[in-house]
Amino acid sequence: MREGMFRNPSGCAISGIFSKSGERFTGERIIDSITVMHDRSNGLGGGFAAYGIYPEYKDYYAFHIFYDNKSVKDTTEKFLEEHFDIINLSKIPTRKMKSITDEPLIWRYFVTPLHTKLASSQLDEREFVAKCVFKVNTRIDGAYIFSSGKNMGVFKAVGFPEDVGRFYRLEDYAGYCFTAHGRYPTNTPGWWGGAHPFALLDYSVVHNGEISSYDANRRSIEMYGYKCTLQTDTEVITYIIDYLHRKIGLTLKEICSVIAAPFWSTIERKPEEERAELEYLRNTFSSQLITGPFSILVGFEGGLMALNDRLKLRSMVVGEKDSTVYIASEEAAIRVIQQDLDKVWAPKGGEGVIVTLDGGNI
Amino acid sequence: MPVNYLYPEYEIVRNYDRCIVCRACERQCANEAHEYLEDKNKMVCDDAKCVNCHRCVSLCPTRALKIVKSDHTFKENGNWTKKIINEVYKQAGSGGVLLSSMGNPEHYPVYFDKILLNASQVTNPPIDPLREPMETKVFLGAKPAKIERDENGKLKRNTPPHLTLSMPIMFSAMSYGSISYNAHESLARAAKELGILYNTGEGGLHEDFAQYGENTIVQVASGRFGVHTTYLNTGAAVEIKMGQGAKPGIGGHLPGTKIVGDVSKTRMIPEGSDSISPAPHHDIYSIEDLRQLVYSLKEATAYTKPVIVKIAAVHNISAIASGIARSGADIISIDGFRGGTGAAPTRIRDNVGIPIELALASVDKRLRDEGIRDNVSIVVGGSIRSSADIVKAVALGADCVYIGTSALLAIGCHLCRSCQTGKCNWGIATQREDLVKRLNPNIGYKRLVNLMTAWQHEIKEMMGGMGINSIESLRGNRLMLRGVGLNEKELEILGINHAGE
Incomplete structure (x- = not known):
């Protein structure tokens, strides 16, 4: 049995740290934060997304890949060589730990699309890369690209998140944003690819919840060329965000109004202009509405978005200290790394919290 | 030719102990199934004219009427049913196309009745429509x-x-x-x-x-x-x-x-x-x-x-x-x-x-x-x-x-x-x-x-x-459905799993 062969809902813990000034800090803090929420995971999956960690390769797509064996690695590398210029490749450094077992081969590649291939595909660069990622993940059995953005990386495994962080030596990485996820799946075959965050290009999603709109969302997003191979909520949410943001061109604020749309009774009370816009979004993107409990952290290049479902059926707290923003399932997970907060609040259901680097744009 | 006579499918049963001869049934029936016999001060009826629409039954002030399925029968036959035999007689008599109204009443499968719905337990909460908004618009x-924006980005x-x-x-x-x-x-x-x-x-x-x-x-x-x-x-x-x-x-x-x-x-x-x-x-x-x-x-x-x-x-x-x-x-x-x-x-x-x-x-x-x-x-x-x-x-x-x-x-x-x-x-x-x-x-x-x-x-x-x-969020959400008693092909066409899967 493998992830993707059955529907796999799960409960979870999430945490995120974002430095608006762009000041880089190491992965140690996020491990400390997620450790506090140990009881919200059950040891069947943990992971991290880190932004700003590869400044020396910031113009290249960083592929993190799981391989089941050496021959799959060879097949995949052949495919990569046909489509990309590989600038650098290496094993991702890990630390042997008793609690982390059954590790696959874990490799990292910094790549850029081959000009000729890109031109003949008639796709824009990001779409080309996304298509290649889908190809590897769906056609090469035993290979799985779990991270594919620029200047960012996902690190995940089966285990408790704090152990996963140490396994990947996150203390050796420094970035301006980290997110973390501890998983509590109701059933899992214990496949590493099924752990979170789930990522495509520079979008990464950590998610706590079990959405009830799953199959409506899945069937609609698959119509736009995505393939949901994992049957997890996080996967479909990631694709929806990628579709609405990158392909359709909605702003993140607009995306919040689509996936956690305000209720009609709320919309009716808005001024005419806003009402018309909200109705337009709900009508046009009705299949991308997500119902059921969720709290998500969406990482992207230069920013972080936090969002709760429309009824706020999952806990999520935001804290601020100077130019750093902390977001976590529980306030305790923030306090443990920053006791002294300027501000702390629980965003309302459907109220997106979007933070970006100072001077940057979304 | 006597074969043209078809015994009525339904019979009007009148409880004479209850009938007060108010003649409401007679007035209500456009098919003229009920008749008043003046000399006997009694209501009688012609079952052959009854279409079983329950109008008289519903309006009878003393509940004296009911319509029952006739137990009159041909020699039982799993192939040549009463309906089929009667239809042959009708067409042999009229030379016409048979006419019917309302939907197909035959015993074909009703798939809706072989599909069951899901409900939330533990891993995510059911939502109470008495307490939370529930939208059907x-x-x-x-x-x-595609989306388009004006010069201000709206x-x-x-x-x-x-x-x-x-x-x-x-x-x-x-x-x-x-x-x-x-x-x-x-x-x-x-x-x-x-x-x-x-x-x-x-x-x-x-x-x-x-x-x-x-x-x-x-x-x-x-x-x-x-x-x-x-x-x-x-x-x-x-x-x-x-x-x-x-x-x-x-x-x-x-x-x-x-x-x-x-x-x-x-x-x-x-x-x-x-x-x-x-x-x-x-x-x-x-x-x-x-x-x-x-x-x-x-x-x-x-x-x-x-x-x-x-x-x-x-x-x-x-x-x-x-x-x-x-x-x-x-x-x-x-x-x-x-x-x-x-x-x-x-x-x-x-x-x-x-x-x-x-x-x-x-x-x-x-x-x-x-x-x-x-x-x-x-x-x-x-x-x-x-x-x-x-x-x-x-x-x-x-x-x-x-x-x-x-x-x-x-x-x-x-x-x-x-x-x-x-x-x-x-x-x-x-x-x-x-x-x-x-x-x-x-x-x-x-x-x-x-x-x-x-x-x-x-x-x-x-x-x-x-x-x-x-x-x-329900539209096309087929994971919320499970089939019961359906074969593989039916499940495949419906795009749903069988109950228990």
Whole structure:
């Protein structure tokens, strides 16, 4: 049995740290934060997304890949060589730990699309890369690209998140944003690819919840060329965000109004202009509405978005200290790394919290 | 020849201890099944004339009447049933085509009854509609192909013309003529109060009902009866009727006896003339012709109204629907083989077409596979019997349903399936003034509002149980469905898992 062969809902813990000034800090803090929420995971999956960690390769797509064996690695590398210029490749450094077992081969590649291939595909660069990622993940059995953005990386495994962080030596990485996820799946075959965050290009999603709109969302997003191979909520949410943001061109604020749309009774009370816009979004993107409990952290290049479902059926707290923003399932997970907060609040259901680097744009 | 005598299927049983000879039954029965014997001061009846519509039963003040199935029988035969034998006798006597009304009553599988719904337990919470908002509002029509922004970056409102409904239900096409003025008034007023739509069918729009235009779908069928520019522009949407579930492949037929007074005026045909719509539209012999009619109607309505194309569920439905979705239509309406009718040849009604559940599942899948599901909304009918059927239809992929029979039941229909006689004792499928006035539209419309309100409550309860608080998250959400007692092929077509999986 493998992830993707059955529907796999799960409960979870999430945490995120974002430095608006762009000041880089190491992965140690996020491990400390997620450790506090140990009881919200059950040891069947943990992971991290880190932004700003590869400044020396910031113009290249960083592929993190799981391989089941050496021959799959060879097949995949052949495919990569046909489509990309590989600038650098290496094993991702890990630390042997008793609690982390059954590790696959874990490799990292910094790549850029081959000009000729890109031109003949008639796709824009990001779409080309996304298509290649889908190809590897769906056609090469035993290979799985779990991270594919620029200047960012996902690190995940089966285990408790704090152990996963140490396994990947996150203390050796420094970035301006980290997110973390501890998983509590109701059933899992214990496949590493099924752990979170789930990522495509520079979008990464950590998610706590079990959405009830799953199959409506899945069937609609698959119509736009995505393939949901994992049957997890996080996967479909990631694709929806990628579709609405990158392909359709909605702003993140607009995306919040689509996936956690305000209720009609709320919309009716808005001024005419806003009402018309909200109705337009709900009508046009009705299949991308997500119902059921969720709290998500969406990482992207230069920013972080936090969002709760429309009824706020999952806990999520935001804290601020100077130019750093902390977001976590529980306030305790923030306090443990920053006791002294300027501000702390629980965003309302459907109220997106979007933070970006100072001077940057979304 | 004595073989022409058929023993009645039903018998009227009168309890003479209770009968007070008030003669109400006699007055109520348009089929004249009851008779008063003056010399004996006694009521008698002729079972052969009874259609089993329960009018007399419902109005008998002493509850002296009931209708029972006759136990008169031929020698039992699993192959040559009573029904079949009787039909042979009838046709041998008349030389005519057998006529029937309402939907296919035969024992084909009802897939809705073999599908079960999900509910939340532990891992995510059910949502209580008494305490939280629960939304059933739907839009019907094409979605914009892409977003556009003005110079300030604001989203332009580029949505093609669409319909907005308070719940995913509409009253399906039933013409003025096939049903009465009072029935139409009940439907129109209920649609307005509920924030949904009703459909004129192929009978034109009585001028009195123009005021309900925002809640009216005006139909253009192959006979083009009652169609003119004002008519098209009065409705909120225009429906091209290509076919009907009860009689795929043939046109409509309203007997001249029903073409009286305002019915004749509204249809724009002479009184007493049979109103016969041809089987095909004579300007549509292929899909490219349909496109021309779609755009002719859009031109006539200045591109302000969505165009619906209604088709009967037939074998090749998904390919047909795919063609329609590329023809400029905004909404596809599919009518299943159990759909009702005021009159249809029995053999057609009982043997042509396919179940709506399978047609819907297959169309929704095909349109998604081809990436054109956003071009159109899907409305299904024939037959939707309850709120549970609606929830299942939406989860299979429908945007909305059409209900006809259940709406008529709400205003008094007892499903006696004799509409074609024009002697409806409940004032619905008749144009006889004395019968029409039996249906009080003030009560009729209220009962329709009640039924829809009740169903909306039930839809909300079922959605809430699944942890879904807006209907669009149910649409196409087939994981919420499980089959029971279905074979692999059926499950595959429906796109659902078996219970226990």
